[in-house]
Amino acid sequence: EAQVTQNPRYLITVTGKKLTVTCSQNMNHEYMSWYRQDPGLGLRQIYYSMNVEVTDKGDVPEGYKVSRKEKRNFPLILESPSPNQTSLYFCASSETAANYGYTFGSGTRLTVV
Amino acid sequence: GQNIDQPTEMTATEGAIVQINCTYQTSGFNGLFWYQQHAGEAPTFLSYNVLDGLEEKGRFSSFLSRSKGYSYLLLKELQMKDSASYLCAVSHGAGTALIFGKGTTLSVSS
Numbered sequence: 309e310a311q312v313t314q315n316p317r318y319l320i321t322v323t324g325k326k327l328t329v330t331c332s333q334n335m336n337h338e339y340m341s342w343y344r345q346d347p348g349l350g351l352r353q354i355y356y357s358m359n360v361e362v363t364d365k366g367d368v369p370e371g372y373k374v375s376r377k378e379k380r381n382f383p384l385i386l387e388s389p390s391p392n393q394t395s396l397y398f399c400a401s402s403e404t405a406a407n408y409g410y411t412f413g414s415g416t417r418l419t420v421v
Numbered sequence: 422g423q424n425i426d427q428p429t430e431m432t433a434t435e436g437a438i439v440q441i442n443c444t445y446q447t448s449g450f451n452g453l454f455w456y457q458q459h460a461g462e463a464p465t466f467l468s469y470n471v472l473d474g475l476e477e478k479g480r481f482s483s484f485l486s487r488s489k490g491y492s493y494l495l496l497k498e499l500q501m502k503d504s505a506s507y508l509c510a511v512s513h514g515a516g517t518a519l520i521f522g523k524g525t526t527l528s529v530s531s
Contacts, residue, residue, distance in 0.1 A: 341518075350523035351464075351508065366518075398463060409454055409466030410519065 310335045314399050314413035321389055321420055329384045329416050331399035339402045340382040341366070341410070342374065344395040351398070357382055389420040423447045425522035427509050432528045433499050441494045441525045443509035451512035454519065455483050455494045458506045467507075468494070496527075504529045 312333045321327055333340065341356040343366075353366030357376040371393055373385040382401075386393060396417050400410040425445045433439040445453070452471040456464035470476055470485035470492060482495040494507055506524040513520055 343521075348523065351510075351521040353518070353520070356518060367520075409456070409469060410464075412463035412465070414463050415461075 310411065312399055312401050312411050312413040314397075314416050316416060317414060319416060319418050321418070323390055323420055324388050327386050327389060327418075329386075329397060329399075329418070331382045331384065331413055332380050333382075333401040333411070334380065335401060335411065336379065337401035337403055337411075338379070340376070341400045342372070342382070342384050343398045343400065344368065345398060345415075346395050354384070354397075389418075391420050394418060394420050423511075423513065423520050425509055425511060425520060427507075427522045427525045429523070430526045430528070432530065435499055435501060435529060435531050437499050438495065438497050439499060439527065441496070441507050441509075441527070443492045443494070443522060445490050445492070445509070445511050445522075447511050447513040447520060449513045450487065453483075453485055453492050454510040454512070455481075455492075456508040456510060458508060458524065460505075464508055499529050501529050501531065503527065 315330045338359050342354040343351045345351050352368045354372050355366055355374040357363045360379050363374050396415050398415050399413040402410045427443045454469050455467040457467050458464040468483040470483050475484045480497045485492045506526050508524045509522040510519045
C-alpha cells in the first residue's frame with residue numbers, strides 16, 4: 309500500500325531533550341516536506357526536500373533540522389525542544405509534477421513540557 | 422507577501438449544497454489544491470485546478486479564476502461525514518511547495 313509512515317504518533321518530552329520524528333515513504337517520491345499545524349494558524353511548512361541531499365527552509369524552520377540521505381526517509385530533528393514547539397506535525401511527499409497532490413503521514417502530536 | 426483567505430467556519434444541513442470560497446495572493450502560481458481534513462487526522466487530497474474553470478469529481482467540484490485569484494469548492498448532497506475542515510492550498514514556487522490557508526471548518530447537521 310502506498311503510504312507515508314510517521315513515528316511516533318504521540319510524544320511527550322521535556323524541554324531540551326533532543327528528539328527525532330521519523331518519516332518514510334514507499335512511493336519513490338522525490339519531494340518531501342514537514343509541516344506543523346496549530347489552532348488558528350493552519351499548516352505551516354518547516355522544511356522541504358526536492359531530492360536526496362537537497363533540503364531547504366520553509367516558513368518556520370527555527371529550532372528544527374532535517375536530513376535527506378535516502379530518497380525514502382526524511383527525519384525531523386529537534387535538537388533542543390521548547391514548549392512553543394508543542395504542535396501536530398505532518399510529513400508529506402509528492403511527485404515533482406505540480407498536479408500531484410501531497411500524500412500526508414498520519415501525524416505526530418508532540419507535547420514539550 | 423503570500424496570503425490565502427477562506428472563511429473560518431460554515432454550517433449546512435444534510436442534503437444541501439455548500440460553497441467554500443478561497444482567495445489567494447501569492448508570488449507565483451502552479452496550481453490550486455483542495456484538501457479535506459477530519460479532526461485529528463491527516464489531510465486528504467480532493468481536487469487540483471491549474472486552468473480557469475470548473476473541475477467536477479462526483480459530489481465535489483472545484484472552480485478557479487486565476488485573474489481574480491479566486492477559487493471555490495462546491496459540495497453537493499451533503500452528508501454527515503462531510504463534516505470536516507477544508508483546506509485551500511496554492512503551489513507557488515519551486516517544485517511542489519504548497520502554502521495552505523487556515524482552513525474552513527464545515528459542520529453538517531441533520
